[in-house]
Amino acid sequence: MITLHHLENSQSIRILWLLEELGGAYGFKMYDRDPETMLAPDDYKALSPLGTAPVITDGTVVLAESNAIIDYILDKAPNQDLRPKTDDADRVPYLFWFHAAQGSYQSLQTGRFVNSIAVERSPRLVRGIIRKVMATLDSAFYGPRLSTVMGMMEEQLSQHPFIAGERFTAADIALGYTVQMASMRGQLSDDYPHTQAYVERMEARPAWQAALAKDGKFQGVPS
Structure with a gap:
């Protein structure tokens, strides 16, 4: 077992x-x-x-x-x-979002979160410098890439109730957690209403x- x-x-x-x-x-x-x-x-x-x-x-x-x-x-x-099976129309979006959840979205969120912790735990004498470095990194790397991923997600969820299409799949489990974390950390703004609604649907599931x-x-x- x-x-x-x-x-x-x-x-x-x-x-x-x-x-x-x-x-x-x-x-x-x-x-x-x-x-x-x-x-x-x-x-x-x-x-x-x-x-x-x-x-x-x-x-x-x-x-x-x-x-x-x-x-x-x-x-x-x-x-x-x-x-979804290999001949299912949802197979390709399933594969993309199942792996993008971890390979792109989660890794970017984790990197941004670790940077914020680094700022908080840095010595006070150099904290201002560390904060500026991390802000530059965020604006040049994490921010734009997260905006791209979240924009794609919002577009997909504006057309379908679930991330791979019309039914709940394991891609929703892989992605749903990461989106929930973004929401809990205040990183899911009103610019993403369909994604916000998606989080609510995931959190309402009896299994969750x-x-x-x-x-x-x-x-x-x-x-």
Whole structure:
């Protein structure tokens, strides 16, 4: 049986959400972050060479990385409709958004978030300089790229209720978490009304609510 090793306030909430959407039996082990460093505990890091969330185990299999885990779980649950087939019209948008969620959007959001932490934790004497450097980096790199991704997302969601088309898929799980984090951090402005409505639809799903209840501590920060 697949067991989710779930780190509080982490991207592994995606996998918990997926498992609740599928509705089958699964194992669950909760890990708390170190209250001072906010990092994963040593026993969690020992599960995977990366030492990052999420991680699942299945017999002798130990697997990290959100999208790899999603694919592994869906391979084990063939009687589901969360991954469009190769001849499905939604297959191409599914593939794009499933991978853009992590490869583009999440990485940009995480980079911007890490930069903000770097400013906050820098020595006071050089904080002003660090803030200017990070602001330059944000305006030259993170800001424009995030605007492009979010603009594409807004356009897609203005035409469809879900990111790959007319039905909910695993791409919505991969992307939905990241958009929720943007919303919680005040980074989803009124310029993106369809994306805001999308977040509300994702948060209203019974499986998302069940995942939150099982987690019991989710606040969305850190990622």
